[in-house]
Amino acid sequence: MSTNDGVLVRVDQVEKVFHRGSEEIHVLTGLNLDVPRGEFLALMGPSGSGKSTLLNLIGGLDRATRGSVEVGGEPIDRMSDRELAAWRARHVGLVFQFYNLLPVLNAERNVELPLLLTHLSKAERRQHVEAALKIVNLSHRARHYPRTLSGGEQQRVGIARAIVTDPTILLCDEPTGDLDRKAGDEILGLLQALNREQGKTIIMVTHDPHASARAARIVYLDKGQLSATKPE
Protein backbone atom coordinates (compact mmCIF):
# COMPACT_ATOMS: atom_id res chain seq x y z
CA MET A 1 0.00 0.00 0.00
CA SER A 2 1.84 3.10 -1.22
CA THR A 3 1.68 5.63 -3.97
CA ASN A 4 3.89 5.34 -7.06
CA ASP A 5 6.28 7.98 -5.81
CA GLY A 6 6.91 6.05 -2.57
CA VAL A 7 4.90 8.46 -0.45
CA LEU A 8 2.68 6.61 2.01
CA VAL A 9 1.02 9.59 3.69
CA ARG A 10 0.14 12.75 1.81
CA VAL A 11 -1.42 15.64 3.69
CA ASP A 12 -2.45 18.35 1.25
CA GLN A 13 -3.56 21.86 2.21
CA VAL A 14 -5.23 20.59 5.33
CA GLU A 15 -7.09 22.93 7.62
CA LYS A 16 -8.67 22.04 10.89
CA VAL A 17 -10.99 24.39 12.66
CA PHE A 18 -12.52 23.75 16.08
CA HIS A 19 -15.48 25.63 17.38
CA ARG A 20 -15.71 26.78 20.96
CA GLY A 21 -19.07 28.47 21.20
CA SER A 22 -19.08 31.13 18.52
CA GLU A 23 -15.29 31.25 18.47
CA GLU A 24 -13.37 29.51 15.67
CA ILE A 25 -9.99 28.05 16.54
CA HIS A 26 -7.77 27.40 13.53
CA VAL A 27 -5.46 24.60 14.65
CA LEU A 28 -4.03 23.64 11.27
CA THR A 29 -3.86 26.08 8.39
CA GLY A 30 -3.10 24.88 4.87
CA LEU A 31 -0.71 22.22 6.11
CA ASN A 32 1.23 19.95 3.73
CA LEU A 33 3.17 16.84 4.66
CA ASP A 34 4.51 13.83 2.76
CA VAL A 35 5.72 10.77 4.65
CA PRO A 36 7.56 8.18 2.58
CA ARG A 37 6.88 4.54 3.19
CA GLY A 38 9.17 3.05 5.85
CA GLU A 39 10.06 6.39 7.42
CA PHE A 40 10.30 7.00 11.17
CA LEU A 41 9.08 10.57 11.52
CA ALA A 42 9.02 12.58 14.72
CA LEU A 43 6.47 15.36 14.99
CA MET A 44 7.40 17.98 17.54
CA GLY A 45 5.90 21.21 18.70
CA PRO A 46 4.63 23.04 21.73
CA SER A 47 1.44 22.06 23.54
CA GLY A 48 -1.64 23.04 21.61
CA SER A 49 0.27 23.29 18.34
CA GLY A 50 -1.95 20.67 16.68
CA LYS A 51 0.41 17.66 16.72
CA SER A 52 -2.18 15.24 17.99
CA THR A 53 -4.82 16.78 15.75
CA LEU A 54 -2.61 16.08 12.74
CA LEU A 55 -1.99 12.56 13.96
CA ASN A 56 -5.76 12.07 14.33
CA LEU A 57 -6.32 13.21 10.75
CA ILE A 58 -3.67 10.87 9.38
CA GLY A 59 -5.09 7.99 11.44
CA GLY A 60 -8.67 8.65 10.35
CA LEU A 61 -9.72 9.41 13.91
CA ASP A 62 -10.94 12.86 12.92
CA ARG A 63 -11.73 14.71 9.71
CA ALA A 64 -10.11 17.77 8.23
CA THR A 65 -12.19 20.91 7.78
CA ARG A 66 -10.58 21.46 4.41
CA GLY A 67 -7.87 19.79 2.32
CA SER A 68 -7.22 16.11 1.82
CA VAL A 69 -5.42 13.29 3.55
CA GLU A 70 -4.30 10.31 1.50
CA VAL A 71 -2.74 7.23 2.95
CA GLY A 72 -1.41 4.69 0.47
CA GLY A 73 -3.19 6.59 -2.27
CA GLU A 74 -6.57 6.29 -0.55
CA PRO A 75 -8.32 9.59 0.21
CA ILE A 76 -9.42 8.69 3.71
CA ASP A 77 -11.26 11.97 4.26
CA ARG A 78 -13.79 10.87 1.66
CA MET A 79 -14.59 7.61 3.37
CA SER A 80 -17.81 7.05 5.32
CA ASP A 81 -17.54 6.40 9.06
CA ARG A 82 -17.99 2.70 8.48
CA GLU A 83 -15.36 2.57 5.71
CA LEU A 84 -13.00 4.58 7.84
CA ALA A 85 -13.41 2.20 10.79
CA ALA A 86 -12.62 -0.75 8.53
CA TRP A 87 -9.66 1.12 7.07
CA ARG A 88 -8.27 1.91 10.53
CA ALA A 89 -8.62 -1.73 11.53
CA ARG A 90 -6.62 -2.82 8.48
CA HIS A 91 -3.97 -0.14 8.16
CA VAL A 92 -3.42 1.78 11.40
CA GLY A 93 -1.72 0.84 14.64
CA LEU A 94 -2.15 3.35 17.46
CA VAL A 95 0.10 3.83 20.47
CA PHE A 96 -1.08 6.25 23.17
CA GLN A 97 0.66 8.20 25.90
CA PHE A 98 -1.46 6.61 28.62
CA TYR A 99 -1.55 3.19 26.92
CA ASN A 100 -5.39 3.08 26.70
CA LEU A 101 -5.58 -0.56 27.71
CA LEU A 102 -8.93 -1.94 28.81
CA PRO A 103 -8.49 -2.63 32.54
CA VAL A 104 -11.00 -5.49 32.47
CA LEU A 105 -8.95 -7.48 29.95
CA ASN A 106 -5.60 -9.14 30.50
CA ALA A 107 -2.62 -8.38 28.28
CA GLU A 108 -3.34 -11.00 25.63
CA ARG A 109 -7.01 -10.06 25.46
CA ASN A 110 -6.06 -6.41 25.04
CA VAL A 111 -3.72 -7.32 22.22
CA GLU A 112 -6.40 -9.49 20.64
CA LEU A 113 -8.95 -6.64 20.44
CA PRO A 114 -8.18 -5.46 16.85
CA LEU A 115 -8.13 -9.10 15.68
CA LEU A 116 -11.78 -9.50 16.71
CA LEU A 117 -12.60 -7.46 13.63
CA THR A 118 -10.88 -9.93 11.31
CA HIS A 119 -12.05 -13.29 10.05
CA LEU A 120 -9.26 -15.14 11.86
CA SER A 121 -10.17 -18.21 13.87
CA LYS A 122 -9.62 -18.30 17.59
CA ALA A 123 -6.45 -20.37 17.14
CA GLU A 124 -5.12 -17.99 14.49
CA ARG A 125 -5.85 -15.01 16.70
CA ARG A 126 -3.97 -16.68 19.52
CA GLN A 127 -0.95 -17.24 17.24
CA HIS A 128 -0.92 -13.59 16.20
CA VAL A 129 -1.23 -12.43 19.81
CA GLU A 130 1.64 -14.68 20.91
CA ALA A 131 3.83 -13.39 18.07
CA ALA A 132 3.07 -9.75 18.92
CA LEU A 133 3.77 -10.27 22.61
CA LYS A 134 7.00 -12.02 21.72
CA ILE A 135 8.13 -9.07 19.62
CA VAL A 136 7.61 -6.72 22.59
CA ASN A 137 9.23 -9.31 24.87
CA LEU A 138 6.19 -9.71 27.09
CA SER A 139 5.11 -13.31 26.51
CA HIS A 140 5.60 -14.11 30.17
CA ARG A 141 3.07 -11.44 31.21
CA ALA A 142 0.34 -12.44 28.77
CA ARG A 143 -2.21 -13.31 31.45
CA HIS A 144 -1.54 -10.26 33.57
CA TYR A 145 -4.04 -7.44 33.89
CA PRO A 146 -2.92 -3.86 33.21
CA ARG A 147 -3.06 -2.90 36.92
CA THR A 148 -0.38 -5.51 37.67
CA LEU A 149 1.98 -4.28 34.95
CA SER A 150 4.50 -1.44 35.13
CA GLY A 151 4.11 1.60 32.88
CA GLY A 152 6.75 0.31 30.49
CA GLU A 153 5.09 -3.09 30.32
CA GLN A 154 1.68 -1.53 29.70
CA GLN A 155 3.12 0.49 26.86
CA ARG A 156 4.65 -2.65 25.39
CA VAL A 157 1.20 -4.26 25.51
CA GLY A 158 -0.07 -1.14 23.75
CA ILE A 159 2.57 -1.56 21.04
CA ALA A 160 1.76 -5.26 20.69
CA ARG A 161 -1.89 -4.31 20.21
CA ALA A 162 -0.85 -1.75 17.60
CA ILE A 163 1.24 -4.19 15.55
CA VAL A 164 -0.83 -7.37 15.95
CA THR A 165 -2.74 -6.76 12.72
CA ASP A 166 0.49 -5.92 10.87
CA PRO A 167 -0.72 -2.40 10.02
CA THR A 168 0.65 -0.19 7.27
CA ILE A 169 1.45 2.67 9.61
CA LEU A 170 2.09 3.14 13.32
CA LEU A 171 0.91 6.37 14.89
CA CYS A 172 2.39 7.03 18.31
CA ASP A 173 1.16 9.89 20.47
CA GLU A 174 3.75 10.70 23.12
CA PRO A 175 4.56 7.02 23.60
CA THR A 176 7.17 7.76 26.26
CA GLY A 177 5.37 10.70 27.85
CA ASP A 178 4.29 8.74 30.90
CA LEU A 179 7.45 6.68 31.35
CA ASP A 180 10.74 7.12 33.12
CA ARG A 181 13.90 7.43 31.03
CA LYS A 182 14.81 3.73 31.18
CA ALA A 183 11.38 2.47 30.25
CA GLY A 184 11.10 5.20 27.64
CA ASP A 185 14.38 4.11 26.05
CA GLU A 186 13.14 0.55 25.86
CA ILE A 187 9.97 1.66 24.10
CA LEU A 188 11.90 3.87 21.68
CA GLY A 189 14.28 0.99 20.98
CA LEU A 190 11.32 -1.19 20.23
CA LEU A 191 9.82 1.35 17.84
CA GLN A 192 13.16 1.78 16.14
CA ALA A 193 13.48 -1.99 15.72
CA LEU A 194 9.99 -2.18 14.24
CA ASN A 195 10.96 0.53 11.77
CA ARG A 196 14.33 -0.91 10.81
CA GLU A 197 13.65 -4.62 10.94
CA GLN A 198 10.04 -4.75 9.81
CA GLY A 199 9.94 -1.61 7.71
CA LYS A 200 7.06 -0.09 9.62
CA THR A 201 6.23 3.51 8.81
CA ILE A 202 6.05 5.34 12.11
CA ILE A 203 4.84 8.82 12.91
CA MET A 204 5.56 9.77 16.49
CA VAL A 205 4.32 12.86 18.28
CA THR A 206 6.64 13.88 21.08
CA HIS A 207 7.78 16.78 23.22
CA ASP A 208 10.97 15.02 24.11
CA PRO A 209 14.12 15.78 22.03
CA HIS A 210 15.66 12.60 23.41
CA ALA A 211 12.78 10.63 21.87
CA SER A 212 12.75 12.52 18.59
CA ALA A 213 16.47 11.84 18.19
CA ARG A 214 15.58 8.21 17.50
CA ALA A 215 13.56 9.20 14.43
CA ALA A 216 14.99 9.45 10.93
CA ARG A 217 13.35 12.84 10.36
CA ILE A 218 11.94 15.50 12.61
CA VAL A 219 9.34 18.07 11.62
CA TYR A 220 8.10 20.89 13.81
CA LEU A 221 4.58 22.13 14.04
CA ASP A 222 3.85 25.62 15.20
CA LYS A 223 0.89 27.92 14.65
CA GLY A 224 -0.69 25.40 12.35
CA GLN A 225 2.28 25.13 10.00
CA LEU A 226 5.09 22.61 9.62
CA SER A 227 8.79 23.37 9.29
CA ALA A 228 11.89 21.25 9.09
CA THR A 229 13.68 23.42 11.61
CA LYS A 230 12.82 24.08 15.20
CA PRO A 231 11.02 27.42 15.45
CA GLU A 232 12.57 30.13 17.62
Add this chain to the structure above:
Amino acid sequence: MKFFYLVWSNLKRKKLRTSLTLLSILVAFVLFSLLSALKLALGGGVTMADANRLVVRHRVSFIQPLPHSYQTRIAQIPGVSAISHQSWFGGIYQDPKNQFGTFPVEPELFLAMNPEIALPESEKEAWLKTRTGAVVGRTLAERYKWKVGDRVPMKSPIWPSKSGSAWEFDIVGIYDGTKKTADTTGFFFRYDYFDEARSYGTGLVGWYQVRIDDPKRATEVAAAIDAEFANSPAETKAETEGAMFQGFAQQIGDIATIVTAILAAVFFTILLVAGNTMAQSVRERTQELGLLKAVGFTNELVLGVVLGESLAITVLGGAFGLLFGWLMVTGLGQASFIRQFFPIFFIAPSDLIIGAMLAIALGFVAGILPAIQAMRLRLADALRREG
Protein backbone atom coordinates in the same frame (compact mmCIF):
# COMPACT_ATOMS: atom_id res chain seq x y z
CA MET B 1 -19.74 -14.90 20.09
CA LYS B 2 -16.15 -13.65 19.90
CA PHE B 3 -17.28 -10.36 21.40
CA PHE B 4 -18.99 -12.05 24.32
CA TYR B 5 -15.94 -12.01 26.57
CA LEU B 6 -15.72 -8.26 26.01
CA VAL B 7 -19.33 -7.88 27.15
CA TRP B 8 -18.78 -10.25 30.06
CA SER B 9 -15.56 -8.57 31.16
CA ASN B 10 -17.26 -5.20 31.21
CA LEU B 11 -19.99 -6.58 33.46
CA LYS B 12 -17.30 -7.72 35.90
CA ARG B 13 -15.81 -4.23 36.02
CA LYS B 14 -17.95 -3.08 38.97
CA LYS B 15 -18.91 -6.34 40.55
CA LEU B 16 -20.96 -4.86 43.38
CA ARG B 17 -22.98 -2.61 41.09
CA THR B 18 -23.61 -5.39 38.59
CA SER B 19 -24.56 -7.79 41.39
CA LEU B 20 -27.03 -5.35 42.91
CA THR B 21 -28.58 -4.64 39.52
CA LEU B 22 -28.79 -8.35 38.80
CA LEU B 23 -30.35 -8.92 42.20
CA SER B 24 -33.02 -6.29 41.68
CA ILE B 25 -33.88 -7.75 38.28
CA LEU B 26 -33.92 -11.23 39.78
CA VAL B 27 -36.31 -10.14 42.53
CA ALA B 28 -38.59 -8.49 39.97
CA PHE B 29 -38.79 -11.71 37.98
CA VAL B 30 -39.39 -13.81 41.10
CA LEU B 31 -42.29 -11.47 41.83
CA PHE B 32 -43.44 -11.80 38.25
CA SER B 33 -43.44 -15.61 38.60
CA LEU B 34 -45.34 -15.56 41.90
CA LEU B 35 -47.93 -13.09 40.66
CA SER B 36 -48.38 -15.03 37.43
CA ALA B 37 -49.07 -18.16 39.47
CA LEU B 38 -51.42 -16.22 41.74
CA LYS B 39 -53.26 -14.75 38.78
CA LEU B 40 -53.70 -18.22 37.34
CA ALA B 41 -54.78 -19.57 40.73
CA LEU B 42 -57.36 -16.86 41.34
CA GLY B 43 -58.71 -17.15 37.86
CA GLY B 44 -58.23 -20.90 37.97
CA GLY B 45 -61.80 -21.70 36.99
CA VAL B 46 -61.38 -19.73 33.82
CA THR B 47 -58.41 -21.90 32.95
CA MET B 48 -60.32 -25.06 33.74
CA ALA B 49 -63.38 -23.95 31.85
CA ASP B 50 -64.54 -25.94 28.87
CA ALA B 51 -65.81 -23.88 25.96
CA ASN B 52 -68.43 -26.56 25.28
CA ARG B 53 -69.96 -26.32 28.72
CA LEU B 54 -72.61 -24.01 30.10
CA VAL B 55 -73.52 -23.56 33.73
CA VAL B 56 -77.18 -23.06 34.56
CA ARG B 57 -77.91 -21.60 37.99
CA HIS B 58 -80.72 -19.82 39.78
CA ARG B 59 -81.22 -16.33 38.38
CA VAL B 60 -81.16 -14.73 41.86
CA SER B 61 -78.02 -16.31 43.27
CA PHE B 62 -75.74 -19.27 43.04
CA ILE B 63 -76.83 -20.45 46.48
CA GLN B 64 -80.51 -20.69 45.44
CA PRO B 65 -81.26 -24.28 44.34
CA LEU B 66 -83.02 -25.39 41.18
CA PRO B 67 -85.54 -28.21 40.79
CA HIS B 68 -84.08 -31.54 39.68
CA SER B 69 -86.96 -31.73 37.25
CA TYR B 70 -85.30 -29.07 35.08
CA GLN B 71 -82.77 -31.68 33.99
CA THR B 72 -85.12 -33.37 31.52
CA ARG B 73 -86.40 -30.06 30.13
CA ILE B 74 -82.95 -28.62 29.60
CA ALA B 75 -81.80 -31.84 27.91
CA GLN B 76 -84.54 -31.38 25.30
CA ILE B 77 -83.49 -27.89 24.27
CA PRO B 78 -81.93 -27.87 20.77
CA GLY B 79 -78.13 -27.63 20.90
CA VAL B 80 -77.84 -29.40 24.27
CA SER B 81 -76.03 -32.71 24.01
CA ALA B 82 -75.56 -33.70 27.67
CA ILE B 83 -76.41 -32.54 31.16
CA SER B 84 -75.37 -33.20 34.75
CA HIS B 85 -75.77 -31.37 38.02
CA GLN B 86 -73.88 -30.59 41.19
CA SER B 87 -74.73 -29.08 44.57
CA TRP B 88 -72.60 -27.39 47.20
CA PHE B 89 -72.51 -29.72 50.20
CA GLY B 90 -70.01 -27.78 52.32
CA GLY B 91 -68.59 -30.90 53.95
CA ILE B 92 -66.40 -30.58 57.05
CA TYR B 93 -63.97 -33.33 57.91
CA GLN B 94 -63.05 -33.65 61.60
CA ASP B 95 -62.37 -29.95 62.12
CA PRO B 96 -64.19 -26.85 60.80
CA LYS B 97 -60.87 -25.80 59.25
CA ASN B 98 -61.03 -28.87 57.02
CA GLN B 99 -63.67 -27.68 54.60
CA PHE B 100 -63.19 -28.36 50.92
CA GLY B 101 -65.20 -28.82 47.76
CA THR B 102 -67.73 -31.60 48.37
CA PHE B 103 -70.41 -32.22 45.78
CA PRO B 104 -73.23 -34.71 45.33
CA VAL B 105 -73.41 -35.78 41.68
CA GLU B 106 -74.86 -38.48 39.45
CA PRO B 107 -71.65 -40.45 38.70
CA GLU B 108 -72.24 -41.44 35.08
CA LEU B 109 -73.54 -38.04 34.02
CA PHE B 110 -70.83 -36.30 35.99
CA LEU B 111 -67.95 -38.32 34.56
CA ALA B 112 -69.29 -37.98 31.05
CA MET B 113 -69.56 -34.22 31.50
CA ASN B 114 -66.07 -33.80 32.98
CA PRO B 115 -63.54 -35.72 30.86
CA GLU B 116 -60.69 -33.93 32.64
CA ILE B 117 -61.34 -36.28 35.56
CA ALA B 118 -59.41 -39.52 35.07
CA LEU B 119 -60.86 -42.35 37.12
CA PRO B 120 -59.88 -46.01 36.58
CA GLU B 121 -62.73 -48.09 35.14
CA SER B 122 -62.75 -50.46 38.13
CA GLU B 123 -63.18 -47.53 40.52
CA LYS B 124 -65.93 -46.10 38.37
CA GLU B 125 -67.78 -49.41 38.57
CA ALA B 126 -67.27 -49.53 42.32
CA TRP B 127 -68.77 -46.03 42.59
CA LEU B 128 -71.84 -47.11 40.64
CA LYS B 129 -72.29 -50.10 42.91
CA THR B 130 -71.69 -48.34 46.22
CA ARG B 131 -74.47 -46.02 47.33
CA THR B 132 -72.27 -44.29 49.92
CA GLY B 133 -69.30 -44.30 47.55
CA ALA B 134 -67.21 -41.20 46.95
CA VAL B 135 -64.32 -40.38 44.65
CA VAL B 136 -61.69 -37.88 45.71
CA GLY B 137 -58.98 -36.00 43.91
CA ARG B 138 -55.38 -37.16 44.29
CA THR B 139 -54.30 -33.94 46.01
CA LEU B 140 -57.10 -34.13 48.58
CA ALA B 141 -56.47 -37.83 49.21
CA GLU B 142 -52.78 -37.16 49.82
CA ARG B 143 -53.56 -34.29 52.15
CA TYR B 144 -55.68 -36.46 54.44
CA LYS B 145 -53.83 -39.71 53.65
CA TRP B 146 -57.04 -41.32 52.39
CA LYS B 147 -57.00 -44.47 50.37
CA VAL B 148 -59.58 -46.59 48.61
CA GLY B 149 -61.61 -48.49 51.20
CA ASP B 150 -61.45 -45.79 53.87
CA ARG B 151 -64.68 -44.69 55.52
CA VAL B 152 -64.86 -40.93 55.90
CA PRO B 153 -67.35 -39.26 58.26
CA MET B 154 -68.31 -35.73 57.35
CA LYS B 155 -70.65 -33.01 58.58
CA SER B 156 -72.42 -30.38 56.54
CA PRO B 157 -73.58 -27.08 58.04
CA ILE B 158 -76.01 -26.75 55.10
CA TRP B 159 -77.36 -30.24 54.71
CA PRO B 160 -77.83 -32.18 57.94
CA SER B 161 -78.81 -35.81 57.51
CA LYS B 162 -82.24 -37.03 58.49
CA SER B 163 -80.72 -39.10 61.27
CA GLY B 164 -78.88 -36.06 62.61
CA SER B 165 -75.63 -37.98 62.68
CA ALA B 166 -72.55 -37.38 60.50
CA TRP B 167 -72.65 -38.36 56.86
CA GLU B 168 -70.62 -41.47 56.11
CA PHE B 169 -68.81 -41.97 52.81
CA ASP B 170 -66.78 -44.89 51.50
CA ILE B 171 -63.88 -43.90 49.32
CA VAL B 172 -64.10 -46.04 46.19
CA GLY B 173 -61.82 -44.11 43.89
CA ILE B 174 -59.08 -41.57 43.62
CA TYR B 175 -58.99 -39.50 40.46
CA ASP B 176 -56.26 -37.62 38.66
CA GLY B 177 -56.50 -34.80 36.19
CA THR B 178 -55.99 -35.39 32.48
CA LYS B 179 -54.70 -31.81 32.24
CA LYS B 180 -52.36 -29.85 34.49
CA THR B 181 -55.09 -27.31 35.02
CA ALA B 182 -57.56 -29.92 36.32
CA ASP B 183 -58.62 -29.50 39.96
CA THR B 184 -57.71 -32.59 41.98
CA THR B 185 -58.95 -31.30 45.32
CA GLY B 186 -62.60 -32.30 44.87
CA PHE B 187 -64.75 -34.77 46.79
CA PHE B 188 -67.69 -36.20 44.81
CA PHE B 189 -70.35 -38.55 46.12
CA ARG B 190 -73.67 -39.91 44.92
CA TYR B 191 -76.67 -37.62 44.61
CA ASP B 192 -79.21 -40.39 45.17
CA TYR B 193 -77.71 -41.15 48.59
CA PHE B 194 -77.58 -37.41 49.40
CA ASP B 195 -81.11 -36.67 48.20
CA GLU B 196 -82.66 -39.49 50.16
CA ALA B 197 -80.75 -38.89 53.37
CA ARG B 198 -80.90 -35.10 53.67
CA SER B 199 -83.36 -33.67 56.12
CA TYR B 200 -84.91 -31.15 53.66
CA GLY B 201 -84.64 -29.91 50.14
CA THR B 202 -85.38 -33.18 48.43
CA GLY B 203 -85.51 -32.87 44.66
CA LEU B 204 -83.32 -29.79 44.48
CA VAL B 205 -79.90 -29.37 42.91
CA GLY B 206 -77.34 -26.57 43.08
CA TRP B 207 -76.67 -25.99 39.40
CA TYR B 208 -76.51 -27.76 36.08
CA GLN B 209 -73.60 -28.35 33.79
CA VAL B 210 -74.77 -28.46 30.19
CA ARG B 211 -72.73 -29.66 27.23
CA ILE B 212 -73.56 -28.03 23.94
CA ASP B 213 -72.95 -29.20 20.38
CA ASP B 214 -71.36 -26.02 19.13
CA PRO B 215 -69.52 -23.49 21.33
CA LYS B 216 -70.29 -20.79 18.78
CA ARG B 217 -73.95 -21.17 19.67
CA ALA B 218 -73.35 -20.86 23.42
CA THR B 219 -75.15 -17.53 23.76
CA GLU B 220 -78.09 -18.72 21.73
CA VAL B 221 -78.48 -21.97 23.70
CA ALA B 222 -78.06 -20.15 27.03
CA ALA B 223 -80.83 -17.73 26.01
CA ALA B 224 -83.08 -20.63 25.03
CA ILE B 225 -82.54 -22.27 28.45
CA ASP B 226 -83.32 -19.04 30.30
CA ALA B 227 -86.40 -18.53 28.13
CA GLU B 228 -87.61 -22.02 28.98
CA PHE B 229 -87.84 -21.12 32.67
CA ALA B 230 -88.79 -17.46 32.37
CA ASN B 231 -91.56 -16.35 34.74
CA SER B 232 -91.27 -19.59 36.73
CA PRO B 233 -90.66 -19.62 40.50
CA ALA B 234 -87.03 -20.61 39.80
CA GLU B 235 -85.79 -18.62 36.83
CA THR B 236 -82.37 -19.54 35.52
CA LYS B 237 -79.22 -17.83 34.42
CA ALA B 238 -77.23 -19.80 31.88
CA GLU B 239 -73.71 -18.81 30.87
CA THR B 240 -70.48 -20.40 29.76
CA GLU B 241 -68.22 -21.87 32.42
CA GLY B 242 -65.54 -19.38 31.54
CA ALA B 243 -67.91 -16.42 32.03
CA MET B 244 -69.09 -17.79 35.35
CA PHE B 245 -65.57 -18.33 36.74
CA GLN B 246 -64.55 -14.94 35.43
CA GLY B 247 -67.44 -13.47 37.39
CA PHE B 248 -66.23 -15.23 40.54
CA ALA B 249 -62.70 -14.00 40.02
CA GLN B 250 -63.93 -10.45 39.53
CA GLN B 251 -65.77 -10.57 42.84
CA ILE B 252 -62.29 -10.55 44.41
CA GLY B 253 -61.20 -7.81 42.06
CA ASP B 254 -59.93 -7.52 38.55
CA ILE B 255 -56.99 -9.77 39.28
CA ALA B 256 -55.38 -9.41 35.89
CA THR B 257 -55.46 -5.62 36.09
CA ILE B 258 -54.14 -5.55 39.66
CA VAL B 259 -51.32 -7.95 38.81
CA THR B 260 -50.49 -6.05 35.64
CA ALA B 261 -50.43 -2.75 37.55
CA ILE B 262 -48.10 -4.12 40.23
CA LEU B 263 -45.78 -5.66 37.66
CA ALA B 264 -45.79 -2.50 35.55
CA ALA B 265 -44.67 -0.48 38.59
CA VAL B 266 -42.00 -3.04 39.46
CA PHE B 267 -40.65 -3.27 35.94
CA PHE B 268 -40.67 0.48 35.46
CA THR B 269 -38.50 0.79 38.57
CA ILE B 270 -36.22 -1.96 37.32
CA LEU B 271 -36.01 -0.24 33.97
CA LEU B 272 -34.73 2.88 35.72
CA VAL B 273 -32.25 0.85 37.79
CA ALA B 274 -30.89 -1.05 34.79
CA GLY B 275 -30.91 2.07 32.61
CA ASN B 276 -29.01 4.02 35.24
CA THR B 277 -26.45 1.23 35.58
CA MET B 278 -25.83 1.22 31.85
CA ALA B 279 -25.73 5.02 31.58
CA GLN B 280 -23.18 5.20 34.40
CA SER B 281 -21.18 2.40 32.85
CA VAL B 282 -20.98 4.23 29.52
CA ARG B 283 -20.08 7.56 31.16
CA GLU B 284 -17.27 5.95 33.12
CA ARG B 285 -15.50 4.50 30.13
CA THR B 286 -15.82 7.05 27.40
CA GLN B 287 -12.10 6.72 26.66
CA GLU B 288 -12.34 2.93 26.41
CA LEU B 289 -15.23 3.17 23.99
CA GLY B 290 -13.12 5.64 22.03
CA LEU B 291 -10.32 3.10 22.00
CA LEU B 292 -12.63 0.46 20.56
CA LYS B 293 -13.55 2.84 17.76
CA ALA B 294 -9.91 3.78 17.24
CA VAL B 295 -8.89 0.16 16.63
CA GLY B 296 -11.65 -0.21 14.08
CA PHE B 297 -14.90 -1.01 15.86
CA THR B 298 -17.72 0.57 13.88
CA ASN B 299 -20.29 2.76 15.60
CA GLU B 300 -22.85 -0.02 15.18
CA LEU B 301 -20.53 -2.55 16.79
CA VAL B 302 -19.96 -0.27 19.78
CA LEU B 303 -23.74 0.09 20.04
CA GLY B 304 -23.99 -3.69 19.92
CA VAL B 305 -21.41 -4.18 22.67
CA VAL B 306 -23.19 -1.76 25.04
CA LEU B 307 -26.60 -3.17 24.19
CA GLY B 308 -25.17 -6.66 24.68
CA GLU B 309 -24.13 -5.72 28.21
CA SER B 310 -27.59 -4.43 29.01
CA LEU B 311 -29.20 -7.54 27.55
CA ALA B 312 -26.76 -9.82 29.38
CA ILE B 313 -27.69 -8.25 32.74
CA THR B 314 -31.44 -8.41 32.22
CA VAL B 315 -31.48 -11.82 30.56
CA LEU B 316 -29.26 -13.28 33.27
CA GLY B 317 -31.27 -11.64 36.06
CA GLY B 318 -34.51 -12.58 34.33
CA ALA B 319 -33.47 -16.20 33.76
CA PHE B 320 -32.43 -16.71 37.36
CA GLY B 321 -35.49 -14.81 38.57
CA LEU B 322 -37.80 -17.01 36.53
CA LEU B 323 -35.91 -20.12 37.66
CA PHE B 324 -36.12 -19.18 41.35
CA GLY B 325 -39.72 -18.11 40.88
CA TRP B 326 -40.53 -21.41 39.22
CA LEU B 327 -38.83 -23.34 42.03
CA MET B 328 -40.71 -21.32 44.65
CA VAL B 329 -44.05 -21.72 42.92
CA THR B 330 -43.45 -25.45 42.45
CA GLY B 331 -42.54 -25.77 46.13
CA LEU B 332 -45.48 -23.69 47.27
CA GLY B 333 -47.77 -25.60 44.95
CA GLN B 334 -46.98 -28.75 46.93
CA ALA B 335 -47.66 -27.07 50.27
CA SER B 336 -50.99 -28.09 51.77
CA PHE B 337 -51.91 -24.58 52.91
CA ILE B 338 -51.59 -23.35 49.32
CA ARG B 339 -53.38 -26.30 47.77
CA GLN B 340 -56.21 -25.83 50.22
CA PHE B 341 -56.99 -22.43 48.74
CA PHE B 342 -55.56 -22.75 45.25
CA PRO B 343 -56.06 -26.13 43.57
CA ILE B 344 -54.15 -24.75 40.61
CA PHE B 345 -50.87 -23.09 41.50
CA PHE B 346 -48.16 -23.14 38.87
CA ILE B 347 -46.61 -20.87 36.26
CA ALA B 348 -48.15 -21.36 32.87
CA PRO B 349 -45.59 -21.98 30.09
CA SER B 350 -47.03 -18.97 28.29
CA ASP B 351 -46.16 -16.80 31.32
CA LEU B 352 -42.58 -18.13 31.28
CA ILE B 353 -42.33 -17.16 27.62
CA ILE B 354 -43.76 -13.72 28.42
CA GLY B 355 -41.20 -13.43 31.25
CA ALA B 356 -38.34 -14.31 28.91
CA MET B 357 -39.54 -11.78 26.34
CA LEU B 358 -39.92 -9.20 29.09
CA ALA B 359 -36.29 -9.74 30.14
CA ILE B 360 -35.12 -9.16 26.57
CA ALA B 361 -37.34 -6.11 26.14
CA LEU B 362 -36.14 -4.71 29.46
CA GLY B 363 -32.50 -5.12 28.39
CA PHE B 364 -33.18 -3.46 25.08
CA VAL B 365 -35.08 -0.49 26.49
CA ALA B 366 -32.66 0.02 29.40
CA GLY B 367 -29.63 -0.18 27.13
CA ILE B 368 -30.69 1.55 23.97
CA LEU B 369 -30.15 5.16 25.06
CA PRO B 370 -26.69 4.58 26.62
CA ALA B 371 -25.82 2.46 23.57
CA ILE B 372 -26.81 5.25 21.20
CA GLN B 373 -24.83 7.67 23.37
CA ALA B 374 -21.80 5.35 23.04
CA MET B 375 -22.36 4.99 19.31
CA ARG B 376 -22.44 8.76 18.82
CA LEU B 377 -19.26 9.47 20.78
CA ARG B 378 -16.87 11.50 18.64
CA LEU B 379 -13.75 9.41 18.43
CA ALA B 380 -11.21 12.17 18.90
CA ASP B 381 -13.18 13.63 21.84
CA ALA B 382 -13.59 10.24 23.45
CA LEU B 383 -9.86 9.62 23.40
CA ARG B 384 -9.32 13.08 24.97
CA ARG B 385 -6.08 13.63 23.28
CA GLU B 386 -4.39 16.97 23.66
CA GLY B 387 -1.71 18.41 21.45
